[in-house]
Amino acid sequence: MTDQPHNIVIVGGGAGGLGLATKLGKKLGKKKKAHITLVDAQKTHFWKPLLHEVAAGSLNAFEDELSYLAQAKWNHFQFLPGRMSGLNRDNKTITLAPIYDETGEEVVPERNLEYDDLVICVGSTANDFNTPGAVDHCLFLDNREEAERVHTTLLNHYLYAQASREASPELNIAIIGAGATGVELAAELHHAAIELARYGLDAIKPNKVKITIIEGSDRILPALPIRISSSVHKQLQKMGILIQTNQLVSEITNTGLKTKSGDIIASDLSIWAAGIKAPAFLKDIAGLETNRINQLLVKPTLQSTLDDHIYALGDCASCTLKDSNDEPITIPPRAQAAHQQAELLAKSLIGNVLEGQAPLTFTYKDYGSLISLSRFSAVGNLMGAITGGDMMVEGMMAKMFYISLYRMHQVALFGRFRTGSLILKDFIGKTTRPHLKLH
Ligand SMILES: Cc1cc2nc3c(=O)[nH]c(=O)nc-3n(C[C@H](O)[C@H](O)[C@H](O)COP(=O)(O)OP(=O)(O)OC[C@H]3O[C@@H](n4cnc5c(N)ncnc54)[C@H](O)[C@@H]3O)c2cc1C
Structure with missing residues (x-):
C-alpha cells in the first residue's frame, strides 16, 4: 500500500x-x-x-x-x-x-x-430578497466582472450624454443598502463624477449626478456604532448624497425603484448592495x-x-x-x-x-471597523491592542488604517518584502496614471 x-x-x-x-x-x-x-x-x-x-x-x-x-x-x-x-x-x-x-x-x-x-x-453574494425586478434592473458588486460592469455602465451614460445635444443632462444613481459597501460606493461614485468632468467628460456636471442611498433601517451603517453612522451621514450629506432611511424597496424597474411606502425614486443606474447570502x-x-x-x-x-x-x-x-x-x-x-x-x-x-x-x-477579535469615503476621508473605530480600548478615528489617520487592511492581506500572501515593493510600485504608478480608470 x-x-x-x-x-x-x-x-x-x-x-x-x-x-x-x-x-x-x-x-x-x-x-x-x-x-x-x-x-x-x-x-x-x-x-x-x-x-x-x-x-x-x-x-x-x-x-x-x-x-x-x-x-x-x-x-x-x-x-x-x-x-x-x-x-x-x-x-x-x-x-x-x-x-x-x-x-x-x-x-x-x-x-x-x-x-x-x-x-x-x-x-x-448580495441578497436581493427576491425583490421583483432586482435581477433584471440592478447591477451587483459580487465579483470583479460585476464591478467592472458597473464601471462600464457608468461610463456609457457619460459617453451618451457627451454625444447627445441634451441641455444639462442628469444622472440618477440609486444604491440599495447603506451598509459599508453601499456607503463606500456612494462616496467613490461622487468622486468619480468630479474626476470624469475634470478629464473632459463634462456634459454631466458633477452637481447633476444625483446619488441616493436607500436603507431599510432607521440609520445608515446599522451594524456599526451610532457615532460612526452619524459622522458618516454628515459627511455624505456634505457631498450632496441623498439618504433615505426606513425605506424598503419593493420593486425595481428600468426607470427606478418603488418603495413599500409608495415612493418612486428615479434611477438610471441601480446598484444592489444590501444583505448577503x-x-x-x-x-x-x-x-x-x-x-x-x-x-x-x-x-x-x-x-x-x-x-x-x-x-x-x-x-x-x-x-x-x-x-x-x-x-x-x-x-x-x-x-x-x-x-x-x-x-x-x-x-x-x-x-x-x-x-x-x-x-x-476559534476566538474572534474585533479590531474595529473602518469606512472609506473615497479620497475625501475615512471614519471608524479601532479596538483592542493598538488603542487599549474603543477609539473613534477620522480623516487621514482612519484612511491610513483603512489602507493598512489591504496591505496586511498582501503581507499574508507575499510576505513583508514583496509587499514593500508593491507599495513602492503603487506609489510610482500614481504619478503616471490618471486618477480614474477612463475606459
Ligand atoms: C464592496 C465590498 C466592500 C467590502 N469592504 C469590507 C471592508 O472594508 N472590511 C471588511 O472586513 N470586509 C469588507 N467586505 C466584506 C469582505 O469582502 C468579505 O467578508 C470577505 O471577502 C469574505 O471572505 P471569504 O474568503 O469568505 O470570501 P471571498 O473573499 O468572497 O472569496 C470567495 C472565493 O470563492 C470563490 N468561489 C465562489 N463560489 C465558488 C465555487 N462554487 N467554487 C469555487 N470557487 C468559488 C470566489 O471566486 C472567491 O474567490 C466588503 C465586501 C464588498 C462586496
Missing part, C-alpha cells in the same frame, strides 16, 4: 482561502507532509473589499489581480480552476462543474476531486446543516456540525461563539473575520497533520 500524503482541498481562494492555501503550502506542501489543492471558479484573485473602487473606476482591477497559478507555484500548493457544484461525503469527493468557453463550447468536463480534509470558503449550491449540501441564507453551520473549531472532515470559514460559514458573559456572538461576514479564521485553521491543520493534534477553537 502506498503512503499517500494527507490530501487537503480548499474551495474558494478569497480573503480567507488564499491566505490559508499559502500558509499550508509553505508549511506542509513544501515538505511533502500534505498535498494542498486550491479550487476557485476564477483564474485570478482580487480582494473583494476593493470592488466598490473598481466599480467607480478609482482602481484598475487588472493592476491588482493575482494569478492563482503563480501564487500556487511560489507557495507549494496546486491550483485547479473550477466551480464546486456538489459533495459526496461517503466517497469524500467534491464535484466541479464543467468549464465552458465564451461560445458555450465545453473546455473541461465535470470532474470529481478527492479529499481527506475539505475547507469550504466560497464567500457570499452564501451560494445556493451550499443549501443542505450532502445533508450538512445550513441556515436560511445557505451558510454552513460550523462548530467553534470551524468543523461543520455534522462532519469533522469538512470545515467552513468566512462569509459562507455561520459560526456562533460565546462572549465572556456567555452571550452568543455570531461572527460577522467581514474580511477580518475570514482572515482570522484562516489563520486559526492553518494552525489547526498543521498541528493535526504533523502532530495528530485535535483542532483548535
Whole structure:
C-alpha cells in the first residue's frame, strides 16, 4: 500500500482561502507532509473589499489581480480552476462543474476531486430578497466582472450624454443598502463624477449626478456604532448624497425603484448592495446543516456540525461563539473575520497533520471597523491592542488604517518584502496614471 500524503482541498481562494492555501503550502506542501489543492471558479484573485473602487473606476482591477497559478507555484500548493457544484461525503469527493468557453463550447468536463480534509470558503453574494425586478434592473458588486460592469455602465451614460445635444443632462444613481459597501460606493461614485468632468467628460456636471442611498433601517451603517453612522451621514450629506432611511424597496424597474411606502425614486443606474447570502449550491449540501441564507453551520473549531472532515470559514460559514458573559456572538461576514479564521485553521491543520493534534477553537477579535469615503476621508473605530480600548478615528489617520487592511492581506500572501515593493510600485504608478480608470 502506498503512503499517500494527507490530501487537503480548499474551495474558494478569497480573503480567507488564499491566505490559508499559502500558509499550508509553505508549511506542509513544501515538505511533502500534505498535498494542498486550491479550487476557485476564477483564474485570478482580487480582494473583494476593493470592488466598490473598481466599480467607480478609482482602481484598475487588472493592476491588482493575482494569478492563482503563480501564487500556487511560489507557495507549494496546486491550483485547479473550477466551480464546486456538489459533495459526496461517503466517497469524500467534491464535484466541479464543467468549464465552458465564451461560445458555450465545453473546455473541461465535470470532474470529481478527492479529499481527506475539505475547507469550504466560497464567500457570499448580495441578497436581493427576491425583490421583483432586482435581477433584471440592478447591477451587483459580487465579483470583479460585476464591478467592472458597473464601471462600464457608468461610463456609457457619460459617453451618451457627451454625444447627445441634451441641455444639462442628469444622472440618477440609486444604491440599495447603506451598509459599508453601499456607503463606500456612494462616496467613490461622487468622486468619480468630479474626476470624469475634470478629464473632459463634462456634459454631466458633477452637481447633476444625483446619488441616493436607500436603507431599510432607521440609520445608515446599522451594524456599526451610532457615532460612526452619524459622522458618516454628515459627511455624505456634505457631498450632496441623498439618504433615505426606513425605506424598503419593493420593486425595481428600468426607470427606478418603488418603495413599500409608495415612493418612486428615479434611477438610471441601480446598484444592489444590501444583505448577503452564501451560494445556493451550499443549501443542505450532502445533508450538512445550513441556515436560511445557505451558510454552513460550523462548530467553534470551524468543523461543520455534522462532519469533522469538512470545515467552513468566512462569509459562507455561520459560526456562533460565546462572549465572556456567555452571550452568543455570531461572527460577522467581514474580511477580518475570514482572515482570522484562516489563520486559526492553518494552525489547526498543521498541528493535526504533523502532530495528530485535535483542532483548535476559534476566538474572534474585533479590531474595529473602518469606512472609506473615497479620497475625501475615512471614519471608524479601532479596538483592542493598538488603542487599549474603543477609539473613534477620522480623516487621514482612519484612511491610513483603512489602507493598512489591504496591505496586511498582501503581507499574508507575499510576505513583508514583496509587499514593500508593491507599495513602492503603487506609489510610482500614481504619478503616471490618471486618477480614474477612463475606459
Ligand atoms: C464592496 C465590498 C466592500 C467590502 N469592504 C469590507 C471592508 O472594508 N472590511 C471588511 O472586513 N470586509 C469588507 N467586505 C466584506 C469582505 O469582502 C468579505 O467578508 C470577505 O471577502 C469574505 O471572505 P471569504 O474568503 O469568505 O470570501 P471571498 O473573499 O468572497 O472569496 C470567495 C472565493 O470563492 C470563490 N468561489 C465562489 N463560489 C465558488 C465555487 N462554487 N467554487 C469555487 N470557487 C468559488 C470566489 O471566486 C472567491 O474567490 C466588503 C465586501 C464588498 C462586496
